[in-house]
């Protein structure tokens with residue numbers, strides 16, 4: 001009989017309102033025999049439901065593995081990573097993407113300790129990658145402990161970073177509006193992370209070194225290649241494989257999909273040595289990773305109602321019509337339809353969930369193979 005290793009910790013955020021305290025639940029598995037850590041969270045955008053159901057199935061699978069004594073590394077789950085966002089109801093709709101206090105996206109502006117860590121390790125780096133990893137993680141811990149968060153959301157971001165900064169694997173489970181499963185990760189992490197995309201069945205993987213505004217996955221991973229760039233004379237590996245996993249669209253919530261996604265995460269963790277047992281060969285990658293800078297945001301040219309001619313996952317050619325915008329008050333039939341064309345060849349991987357167009361609104365996204373010329377600055381949408 002094995003002694004289960006599972007522990008559950010409730011972290012409390014300092015209240016924003018009198019008499020209210022929000023709680024963040026962290027579930028930890030493993031005796032950490034291997035000295036490795038995987039961290040998985042869901043619901044940072046609190047109105048994105050598929051991750052919660054995946055977490056339910058993942059907890060079932062990990063409970064079973066734990067009962068058999070199979071968990072080798074440390075696996076830390078935060079199933080509801082945004083207890084602030086899950087309370088933001090308005091007009092009977094949950095709005096969990098932006099903070100109601102300041103309208104800042106909950107997946108932006110996560111703590112950045114790169115400069116502090118660089119300063120503290122610069123005279124101590126060695127010629128041994130493993131020693132440098134330990135040194136940097138220690139300095140990260142110190143830098144994080146020195147942060148004094150200002151408000152409840154800052155406390156939340158600080159807490160999430162405190163729980164995950166020293167992890168080897170960080171998976172942040174999200175979803176898009178209507179989309180195929182896709183993954184965002186760091187350019188330096190590819191093709192090392194190809195087993196993740198392949199096992200999840202990702203139809204698109206998007207790579208960036210710095211997508212702008214420090215989303216959560218990059219808070220955990222970008223420090224490694226930034227420090228490697230600052231200190232080229234010392235070996236600094238990209239020690240944290242962090243990825244944002246977009247679990248299809250908002251309404252793609254079924255037990256069948258979530259169970260499969262949870263099984264895929266377990267297989268990935270098995271191959272990475274976190275759980276004992278045999279995993280089959282990695283399935284073939286559905287498509288090679290492409291640059292985040294190659295994503296075309298297809299925008300509406302006119303107001304109206306959108307009729308899509310392409311579904312998420314379909315390949316498109318440059319100049320192909322992916323949607324039509326209908327304006328029924330125009331006099332002539334041909335004037336009532338405005339075609340929306342692809343400006344780049346690639347995979348049409350995501351589109352809006354409602355069907356309203358206003359000029360400039362992003363209606364969908366196409367993953368192109370080449371960076372789009374002239375595309376500068378921040379790469380993520382609101």
Ligand SMILES: [Zn+2]
Pocket residue numbers: 045048107174175
């Ligand atoms: Zn999201």
